[in-house]
Amino acid sequence: MSAAGSRENLGPALLDRLPAELRKPTYDRAALQPGIAHIGVGAFHRCHQAEYTDDLLAKNFDRWGVVGINIRPPRLTETLDSQRCLYTRLIRQNDEVEARIIGSIVRVVDSQDSAEPALDVLASPEIEMVTLTVTEKGYCHIPASGALDLDHSDIVHDLANPEAPRSVPGILARALELRMASHGRPMTLLSCDNIPANGVILANVVRAIAERRGSGLADWIAANVAFPSGMVDRIAPATTAADLETVEKRFGYRDSAVVVGEQFRQWVIEKKFAGRVPRWDLVGASFVEDVTPFEHLKMRVLNAAQTTLCYLGVLGGFEHTFEAIADPLLATFVRRMLMEETLPTLMPVPGISPSAYVEQSLARLTNTAIHHRNHQIATDGSQKIVQRLLNPIRDRLAKGGSIALLSVPVAGWMAYLVKASSRFGNCWQVSDPFAARIAAIADATGADSKALAEAILATEAIFDPELAANAMFRAHVIAALDGLLSRDPMAFVRHVCAEPIDARLKQPARSA
Incomplete structure (x- = not known):
């Protein structure tokens, strides 16, 4: 036929x-x-x-x-x-x-x-x-x-x-x-x-x-x-x-x-x-016998890359994942995040090189025929960031490692939901079990990044109290949320790629 x-x-x-x-x-x-x-x-x-x-x-x-x-x-x-x-x-x-x-x-x-x-x-x-x-x-x-x-x-x-x-x-x-x-x-x-x-x-x-x-x-x-x-x-x-x-x-x-x-x-x-x-x-x-090493590798690398690119991609004006990763800045950021901060948290996986897996995963996301919308990937982010981002952050903190890069997509998830609230102009529609709660927080606190971040971090169903109370984690998330809610969020991402976020933590937060 x-x-x-x-x-x-x-x-x-x-x-x-x-x-x-x-x-x-x-x-x-x-x-x-x-x-x-x-x-x-x-x-x-x-x-x-x-x-x-x-x-x-x-x-x-x-x-x-x-x-x-x-x-x-x-x-x-x-x-x-x-x-x-x-x-x-x-x-x-x-x-x-x-x-x-x-x-x-x-x-x-x-x-x-x-x-x-x-x-x-x-x-x-x-x-x-x-x-x-x-x-x-x-x-x-x-x-x-x-x-x-x-x-x-x-x-x-x-x-x-x-x-x-x-x-x-x-x-x-x-x-x-x-x-x-x-x-x-x-x-x-x-x-x-x-x-x-x-x-x-x-x-x-x-x-x-x-x-x-x-x-x-x-x-x-x-x-x-x-x-x-x-x-x-x-x-x-x-x-x-x-x-x-x-x-x-x-x-x-x-x-x-x-x-x-x-x-x-x-x-x-x-x-x-x-x-x-x-x-x-x-x-x-x-x-x-044990799926754990495989699931950690996939969730913390491929899925974390997708989550990172979807939030930063939306904030940067990109509709699809392949468009976001084609941007040199976002590609550099996500590769550095995975190589420098995520890989040290992974278990050994039989027959798989973690660094090669990172490159393979990022290459898969460049497929121009797969029109995966960033808003689709962003759906239900509150249910995903624990395993993709918060767990590796917790492992990094336990060993005294930097979380400067991993904290950015956590703040990206916050910024994505915050900007969907009426206080921030209903920039886009979102689908997340905690969307209404984040919108209420945004309406109550306004554009004060510190108050916003601290109120969201108090959501115990997502952020366990010990992690939420960690001073380094809080400081990184507050600084990242402040930068991502600015008029030029990509300038903040560029800054993070240029120097450690720790330097930014010493600067006063942007005024409301």
Whole structure:
């Protein structure tokens, strides 16, 4: 089928007529039975875990079809159901495009209005593995401690209404209770979100609810459920109209569920399973005893670079990551921050040179075909800065190292939310669980950088009190926030790159 042919919608009947250059499922999808449930069927899952599963089914066909579950927007049932859950995965590298049809998802369930559809899937004896990409805030935990946030509105609801839960922890706890009461089959719950020790965090929040349920549920979970940690990596920005048009014009069919990613992909999984497990290690994933060194490397280097570039990029007037890192000043700053202050905090990672990983990560961000918006990356920053920036800062302080550079993106996150407040002109819309709190602080304190920073640092859910009380950390953040809220924030970044921020700390703060 050529690009000049009729524009049919993607579906099973079209597969045999697609261009030969398009890789398609080589296994019998009609015989594929579900064995995996995935919560959070967004672009990243379809560009990462679903692709690994597609590879596995092609190599070693087994009962590992994926049932997707969405408990938050978007609603994908109509989109994917109309295509029998087939979709196109595009790989973009500058001017190059490579396309592939993924067939590992067999069904998608929308459970935004009621938990019942999700519970029916998760409690089914055929499901033995559950994977999750629900973003950091989906765990309803306190970022600074990792404990279940008992004041979270969804958790309050779920504890009062355990049979009709709203939250991810509540839904999982109820599904496990149903499994215990019916067939009792074991299950592995594998987090694929960017949270340090994400398996531990997932176990914490689910078990905290189970303990409050009683009826032996917590003990049953301890004996029958595994919570391995996992590290996932592939940059997968939001799909654009141009991506949909690329598929239609280049390959001659319509697909409303296209996803886009870079060439690089990685998946590291802790060897800690209950029952059967998909052998993703046969198709490029790594099963390891300890994920921690890998997750520290990724979060503190690649993710920290993304976080730094998104906030400084927005403040500098750049829309996308590739545009921000193309700026010589920001590229110099982020490279120096990673090389000088982040690398000394990393654990040794088998077979990986940390400095080479930095260069590889920064090179990935220069890909001009990946239009990752800085505002998209900035979403939910309060849930991300602990592991990406605050933890390495804490490690540096413990060893007496400089934090002059690492403190700047922390202040960048503050400035980003502060400038979205009415007091600072509502410069842009933001999406962050602490946005309203930061806006209230900005309205109350005005442009006094010291008062602003100190009030934000008092947010214990993000900044643990010991770190927030550290005089060096406070001074660096106050000075950086003062500079980034000035009329020329890039002049401040240039100053930091030219000389240590410590010299600036001796100067009086900018007046309001």
